[in-house]
Amino acid sequence: MALRISDLGTAPTVEETDLVEIAEVDGESPSGYSSYKTTILGIANKIATSTIFSGLVTTAKNIVGAINEVNGLLDLKESKADMEDDVTEILEDLSDDITVTGNPVTFETINGGMANSCEVTFSPIQSGTGDPSPTNIRPISGWDSVDLVVSDGESEGETHTATFPDTVYGGVWKATEGKLVIDYVCVDLGTVDWTKSSATNGNVFWHSFSDRYRIIGNLYQFICSQYKNAQVSRNYLVDNEIGLYNTTNTERICILDTAYNDSTAAEFKTAMSGVQLCYQLATPTEITLTAEQIELLKGTNVVSTDGDGLKLVATKLANVPDLLTYIQSLEARIKALEEA
Secondary structure, eight states, X not given: OOOOGGGOOOOOOOOHHHHHHHHOBTTBOOTTHHHHHHHHHHHHHHHHHOGGGTTTOOOSHHHHHHHHHHHTTOSHHHHHHHHHHHHHHHHHHHTOEEEEEXXXXXXXXXXXXXXXXXXXXXXXXXOSSSOOBXXXXXXXXXXXXXXXXXXXXSSOOEEEEEEEEEEEOEEEEETTTTEXXXXXXXXXXXXXXXXXXXXXXXXXXXXXXXXXXXXXXTEESEEESSSEXXXXXXXXXXXXXXXXXXXXXXXXXXXXXXXXXXXXXXXXXXXXXXXXXXXXXXXXXXXXXXXXXXXXXXXXXXXXXXXXXXXXXXESSOSOHHHHHHHHHHHHHHHHHHHO
16 A cells, blocks of 8 residues: 555654654564664654645654554564655655646646646637628638736736737647647638539539548538538538538538529629638648747646637646655665665
Protein backbone atom coordinates (compact mmCIF):
# COMPACT_ATOMS: atom_id res chain seq x y z
CA MET A 1 0.00 0.00 0.00
CA ALA A 2 1.52 3.31 -1.04
CA LEU A 3 1.27 6.49 0.98
CA ARG A 4 -1.13 8.88 -0.75
CA ILE A 5 -2.09 12.46 -0.05
CA SER A 6 -5.65 11.30 0.62
CA ASP A 7 -4.30 9.40 3.66
CA LEU A 8 -3.18 12.60 5.37
CA GLY A 9 -5.13 14.77 7.78
CA THR A 10 -4.18 17.61 10.11
CA ALA A 11 -2.29 17.52 13.40
CA PRO A 12 0.46 19.42 15.25
CA THR A 13 4.04 19.40 14.02
CA VAL A 14 5.88 16.12 14.65
CA GLU A 15 7.76 15.91 17.91
CA GLU A 16 10.49 13.48 18.90
CA THR A 17 8.10 11.67 21.26
CA ASP A 18 5.86 10.83 18.31
CA LEU A 19 8.78 9.15 16.58
CA VAL A 20 9.81 7.23 19.67
CA GLU A 21 6.27 5.87 19.98
CA ILE A 22 6.29 4.82 16.33
CA ALA A 23 9.80 3.44 16.11
CA GLU A 24 10.04 1.54 19.42
CA VAL A 25 9.11 -2.12 19.33
CA ASP A 26 8.26 -3.85 22.64
CA GLY A 27 9.74 -0.88 24.50
CA GLU A 28 13.13 -1.19 22.86
CA SER A 29 14.71 1.18 20.35
CA PRO A 30 15.99 -0.59 17.21
CA SER A 31 19.66 -0.47 16.35
CA GLY A 32 20.60 2.76 14.64
CA TYR A 33 17.44 4.45 15.92
CA SER A 34 19.21 7.67 16.91
CA SER A 35 20.39 8.37 13.35
CA TYR A 36 17.13 7.16 11.87
CA LYS A 37 15.14 9.34 14.30
CA THR A 38 17.07 12.41 13.19
CA THR A 39 16.52 11.55 9.53
CA ILE A 40 12.80 10.92 9.71
CA LEU A 41 12.20 13.88 12.02
CA GLY A 42 13.99 16.06 9.50
CA ILE A 43 11.93 14.62 6.67
CA ALA A 44 8.67 15.06 8.51
CA ASN A 45 9.17 18.63 9.64
CA LYS A 46 10.74 19.65 6.31
CA ILE A 47 7.56 18.61 4.52
CA ALA A 48 5.33 19.98 7.28
CA THR A 49 6.87 23.46 7.09
CA SER A 50 7.35 23.55 3.31
CA THR A 51 5.38 26.28 1.57
CA ILE A 52 5.07 23.93 -1.40
CA PHE A 53 2.66 21.79 0.57
CA SER A 54 0.87 24.66 2.31
CA GLY A 55 -2.82 23.93 2.40
CA LEU A 56 -2.31 20.35 1.22
CA VAL A 57 -0.08 18.76 3.86
CA THR A 58 -0.16 20.76 7.08
CA THR A 59 1.38 18.19 9.37
CA ALA A 60 4.19 15.69 9.31
CA LYS A 61 2.83 13.59 12.13
CA ASN A 62 0.25 12.09 9.80
CA ILE A 63 2.93 11.32 7.20
CA VAL A 64 4.87 9.36 9.83
CA GLY A 65 1.63 7.82 11.09
CA ALA A 66 0.65 6.74 7.58
CA ILE A 67 4.06 5.15 7.03
CA ASN A 68 3.65 3.36 10.36
CA GLU A 69 0.17 2.17 9.40
CA VAL A 70 1.34 0.85 6.04
CA ASN A 71 4.66 -0.67 6.98
CA GLY A 72 4.49 -1.13 10.74
CA LEU A 73 8.16 -0.11 11.11
CA LEU A 74 8.71 -3.60 12.57
CA ASP A 75 11.98 -3.92 10.72
CA LEU A 76 14.10 -0.79 10.66
CA LYS A 77 16.01 -1.52 7.47
CA GLU A 78 12.90 -2.64 5.57
CA SER A 79 10.91 0.37 6.77
CA LYS A 80 13.61 2.76 5.57
CA ALA A 81 13.37 1.29 2.09
CA ASP A 82 9.57 1.46 2.24
CA MET A 83 9.76 5.07 3.39
CA GLU A 84 11.89 5.90 0.36
CA ASP A 85 9.29 4.26 -1.91
CA ASP A 86 6.49 6.13 -0.18
CA VAL A 87 8.18 9.50 -0.62
CA THR A 88 8.78 8.68 -4.29
CA GLU A 89 5.11 7.77 -4.75
CA ILE A 90 4.03 11.01 -3.08
CA LEU A 91 6.13 12.92 -5.57
CA GLU A 92 4.78 10.89 -8.49
CA ASP A 93 1.21 11.44 -7.31
CA LEU A 94 1.75 15.19 -7.10
CA SER A 95 3.54 15.23 -10.45
CA ASP A 96 0.59 13.77 -12.35
CA ASP A 97 -0.64 15.90 -15.22
CA ILE A 98 -3.88 17.83 -14.94
CA THR A 99 -5.92 18.04 -18.17
CA VAL A 100 -8.79 20.54 -18.20
CA THR A 101 -11.18 21.47 -21.00
CA GLY A 102 -13.89 24.10 -21.31
CA ASN A 103 -14.10 27.87 -21.10
CA PRO A 104 -13.27 29.07 -18.57
CA VAL A 105 -11.44 26.30 -16.72
CA THR A 106 -10.49 26.33 -13.03
CA PHE A 107 -7.84 24.11 -11.45
CA GLU A 108 -5.20 24.05 -8.70
CA THR A 109 -1.43 23.74 -8.83
CA ILE A 110 0.75 23.35 -5.77
CA ASN A 111 3.55 25.66 -6.80
CA GLY A 112 2.56 27.17 -10.14
CA GLY A 113 4.95 26.56 -13.02
CA MET A 114 4.53 26.51 -16.79
CA ALA A 115 1.65 24.90 -18.68
CA ASN A 116 2.77 21.78 -20.54
CA SER A 117 0.43 22.55 -23.42
CA CYS A 118 -2.54 24.76 -24.21
CA GLU A 119 -4.85 24.70 -27.24
CA VAL A 120 -7.59 27.23 -28.03
CA THR A 121 -10.34 26.39 -30.51
CA PHE A 122 -12.36 29.00 -32.39
CA SER A 123 -14.92 28.89 -35.21
CA PRO A 124 -16.73 31.22 -37.61
CA ILE A 125 -18.97 33.87 -36.07
CA GLN A 126 -22.37 34.26 -37.70
CA SER A 127 -24.57 37.15 -36.67
CA GLY A 128 -28.34 37.01 -36.34
CA THR A 129 -30.68 34.11 -35.65
CA GLY A 130 -32.77 31.63 -37.61
CA ASP A 131 -32.06 29.94 -40.92
CA PRO A 132 -30.19 32.18 -43.36
CA SER A 133 -32.21 33.05 -46.47
CA PRO A 134 -32.44 35.81 -49.09
CA THR A 135 -34.73 37.64 -46.64
CA ASN A 136 -32.65 36.81 -43.53
CA ILE A 137 -29.03 37.57 -44.38
CA ARG A 138 -26.65 36.43 -41.63
CA PRO A 139 -23.11 37.81 -42.19
CA ILE A 140 -20.09 35.71 -41.18
CA SER A 141 -16.96 37.13 -39.58
CA GLY A 142 -13.58 35.67 -38.68
CA TRP A 143 -10.74 36.30 -36.24
CA ASP A 144 -7.70 38.58 -36.48
CA SER A 145 -6.44 37.45 -33.06
CA VAL A 146 -7.34 35.24 -30.11
CA ASP A 147 -6.73 35.96 -26.41
CA LEU A 148 -5.95 33.65 -23.50
CA VAL A 149 -6.13 34.98 -19.92
CA VAL A 150 -4.64 33.37 -16.78
CA SER A 151 -5.76 34.75 -13.43
CA ASP A 152 -6.58 33.77 -9.85
CA GLY A 153 -10.25 34.49 -10.49
CA GLU A 154 -10.12 37.83 -8.69
CA SER A 155 -7.40 39.93 -10.29
CA GLU A 156 -7.18 40.93 -13.96
CA GLY A 157 -4.57 38.30 -14.74
CA GLU A 158 -2.05 37.93 -17.57
CA THR A 159 -3.20 37.98 -21.20
CA HIS A 160 -1.55 36.04 -24.02
CA THR A 161 -2.52 37.07 -27.55
CA ALA A 162 -2.07 35.30 -30.87
CA THR A 163 -2.19 37.81 -33.73
CA PHE A 164 -2.88 36.26 -37.13
CA PRO A 165 -1.26 37.44 -40.37
CA ASP A 166 -4.68 37.28 -42.09
CA THR A 167 -8.27 36.83 -40.99
CA VAL A 168 -8.86 33.23 -39.89
CA TYR A 169 -12.39 31.88 -39.73
CA GLY A 170 -11.77 28.87 -37.55
CA GLY A 171 -9.08 26.58 -36.23
CA VAL A 172 -6.89 25.71 -33.27
CA TRP A 173 -4.23 27.94 -31.71
CA LYS A 174 -1.59 25.69 -30.15
CA ALA A 175 -0.23 28.38 -27.88
CA THR A 176 2.72 26.61 -26.27
CA GLU A 177 3.81 25.09 -29.59
CA GLY A 178 3.54 28.32 -31.57
CA LYS A 179 1.27 26.73 -34.18
CA LEU A 180 -2.01 27.78 -35.79
CA VAL A 181 -4.11 25.07 -37.40
CA ILE A 182 -6.55 26.60 -39.91
CA ASP A 183 -9.53 24.42 -40.72
CA TYR A 184 -12.11 26.95 -41.95
CA VAL A 185 -11.93 29.14 -45.06
CA CYS A 186 -14.42 31.69 -46.35
CA VAL A 187 -15.18 32.66 -49.96
CA ASP A 188 -17.35 35.28 -51.65
CA LEU A 189 -19.67 33.31 -53.93
CA GLY A 190 -19.66 36.22 -56.38
CA THR A 191 -15.96 35.58 -57.09
CA VAL A 192 -16.35 32.04 -58.44
CA ASP A 193 -17.80 30.74 -61.71
CA TRP A 194 -21.07 28.83 -61.75
CA THR A 195 -22.64 26.19 -63.98
CA LYS A 196 -26.39 25.89 -64.42
CA SER A 197 -28.13 22.49 -64.40
CA SER A 198 -31.76 21.48 -64.34
CA ALA A 199 -33.13 19.61 -61.34
CA THR A 200 -36.43 18.25 -60.08
CA ASN A 201 -37.30 21.30 -57.98
CA GLY A 202 -35.82 23.96 -60.27
CA ASN A 203 -32.55 25.00 -61.82
CA VAL A 204 -29.45 24.39 -59.69
CA PHE A 205 -26.23 26.40 -59.90
CA TRP A 206 -23.04 24.60 -58.92
CA HIS A 207 -19.32 25.23 -58.52
CA SER A 208 -16.45 22.77 -57.94
CA PHE A 209 -13.99 23.69 -55.20
CA SER A 210 -10.58 22.05 -55.04
CA ASP A 211 -10.80 21.58 -51.28
CA ARG A 212 -12.50 18.62 -49.68
CA TYR A 213 -15.27 19.38 -47.19
CA ARG A 214 -15.83 17.82 -43.82
CA ILE A 215 -19.17 16.21 -42.98
CA ILE A 216 -20.32 15.64 -39.39
CA GLY A 217 -23.65 13.98 -38.65
CA ASN A 218 -26.22 14.84 -41.29
CA LEU A 219 -25.01 18.38 -42.00
CA TYR A 220 -22.08 19.62 -44.01
CA GLN A 221 -19.54 21.56 -42.00
CA PHE A 222 -20.08 24.83 -43.77
CA ILE A 223 -22.26 27.87 -43.23
CA CYS A 224 -23.61 30.37 -45.73
CA SER A 225 -24.78 33.91 -45.10
CA GLN A 226 -27.82 33.56 -47.41
CA TYR A 227 -28.79 29.88 -47.70
CA LYS A 228 -29.36 27.13 -45.15
CA ASN A 229 -27.55 23.79 -45.32
CA ALA A 230 -29.23 20.83 -46.96
CA GLN A 231 -29.19 17.55 -45.08
CA VAL A 232 -26.65 15.00 -46.25
CA SER A 233 -29.24 12.21 -46.07
CA ARG A 234 -31.28 13.91 -48.84
CA ASN A 235 -30.27 13.56 -52.49
CA TYR A 236 -32.06 16.74 -53.55
CA LEU A 237 -32.33 20.41 -52.61
CA VAL A 238 -35.37 22.47 -51.73
CA ASP A 239 -35.70 26.18 -52.40
CA ASN A 240 -33.09 28.44 -50.77
CA GLU A 241 -30.76 25.60 -49.77
CA ILE A 242 -27.06 24.98 -50.33
CA GLY A 243 -25.60 21.50 -50.43
CA LEU A 244 -22.82 19.24 -51.61
CA TYR A 245 -22.96 16.93 -54.62
CA ASN A 246 -20.34 14.19 -54.85
CA THR A 247 -19.02 12.88 -58.14
CA THR A 248 -16.20 10.45 -58.82
CA ASN A 249 -13.51 13.09 -59.18
CA THR A 250 -14.84 16.20 -57.50
CA GLU A 251 -17.30 17.69 -55.04
CA ARG A 252 -19.68 20.43 -56.07
CA ILE A 253 -21.33 23.14 -54.01
CA CYS A 254 -24.90 23.45 -55.30
CA ILE A 255 -27.50 26.17 -54.68
CA LEU A 256 -31.21 26.06 -55.46
CA ASP A 257 -32.89 29.47 -55.48
CA THR A 258 -36.02 29.51 -57.66
CA ALA A 259 -35.79 33.29 -57.92
CA TYR A 260 -32.98 32.64 -60.46
CA ASN A 261 -34.64 29.85 -62.47
CA ASP A 262 -34.51 31.95 -65.63
CA SER A 263 -31.08 33.51 -64.95
CA THR A 264 -27.86 32.62 -66.73
CA ALA A 265 -24.83 31.39 -64.87
CA ALA A 266 -23.18 34.80 -65.38
CA GLU A 267 -26.22 36.59 -63.98
CA PHE A 268 -26.27 34.24 -60.98
CA LYS A 269 -22.59 34.97 -60.32
CA THR A 270 -23.32 38.70 -60.25
CA ALA A 271 -26.26 38.13 -57.90
CA MET A 272 -24.04 36.13 -55.52
CA SER A 273 -21.65 39.05 -54.95
CA GLY A 274 -21.22 39.46 -51.18
CA VAL A 275 -22.78 36.09 -50.33
CA GLN A 276 -20.38 34.26 -47.99
CA LEU A 277 -19.67 30.56 -47.79
CA CYS A 278 -17.47 29.43 -44.90
CA TYR A 279 -16.52 25.77 -44.91
CA GLN A 280 -14.40 23.40 -42.88
CA LEU A 281 -11.52 21.69 -44.64
CA ALA A 282 -11.11 17.94 -44.45
CA THR A 283 -7.34 18.54 -44.36
CA PRO A 284 -6.45 21.64 -42.31
CA THR A 285 -3.40 23.82 -43.00
CA GLU A 286 -0.87 24.97 -40.42
CA ILE A 287 1.23 28.10 -39.97
CA THR A 288 3.89 29.02 -37.41
CA LEU A 289 3.38 31.67 -34.74
CA THR A 290 5.41 32.69 -31.70
CA ALA A 291 5.28 30.07 -28.93
CA GLU A 292 3.82 31.27 -25.64
CA GLN A 293 5.23 30.53 -22.19
CA ILE A 294 2.08 30.28 -20.09
CA GLU A 295 2.99 30.72 -16.44
CA LEU A 296 0.49 29.31 -13.99
CA LEU A 297 -0.21 30.60 -10.51
CA LYS A 298 0.42 28.85 -7.23
CA GLY A 299 -2.99 27.72 -6.01
CA THR A 300 -6.11 28.61 -7.99
CA ASN A 301 -5.88 29.21 -11.72
CA VAL A 302 -8.78 30.47 -13.85
CA VAL A 303 -7.96 30.30 -17.56
CA SER A 304 -10.31 31.73 -20.19
CA THR A 305 -10.35 32.66 -23.86
CA ASP A 306 -12.44 34.78 -26.20
CA GLY A 307 -12.43 31.76 -28.50
CA ASP A 308 -14.83 28.83 -28.23
CA GLY A 309 -12.94 26.66 -25.78
CA LEU A 310 -9.55 25.49 -24.59
CA LYS A 311 -7.66 22.41 -23.51
CA LEU A 312 -4.81 22.89 -21.05
CA VAL A 313 -2.37 20.35 -19.63
CA ALA A 314 -0.34 21.21 -16.53
CA THR A 315 1.40 19.46 -13.65
CA LYS A 316 0.02 19.69 -10.10
CA LEU A 317 3.51 19.96 -8.67
CA ALA A 318 5.33 22.20 -11.16
CA ASN A 319 8.65 24.01 -10.88
CA VAL A 320 9.85 22.53 -7.59
CA PRO A 321 13.64 22.28 -7.88
CA ASP A 322 14.04 22.70 -4.10
CA LEU A 323 11.81 19.71 -3.40
CA LEU A 324 13.54 17.57 -6.01
CA THR A 325 16.92 18.45 -4.54
CA TYR A 326 15.65 17.58 -1.10
CA ILE A 327 14.30 14.22 -2.24
CA GLN A 328 17.70 13.39 -3.76
CA SER A 329 19.36 14.37 -0.50
CA LEU A 330 16.87 12.21 1.38
CA GLU A 331 17.70 9.19 -0.76
CA ALA A 332 21.40 9.67 -0.10
CA ARG A 333 20.83 9.89 3.68
CA ILE A 334 18.71 6.73 3.69
CA LYS A 335 21.36 4.89 1.72
CA ALA A 336 24.02 6.01 4.22
CA LEU A 337 21.91 4.74 7.14
CA GLU A 338 21.45 1.36 5.44
CA GLU A 339 25.17 1.00 4.96
CA ALA A 340 26.01 2.07 8.53
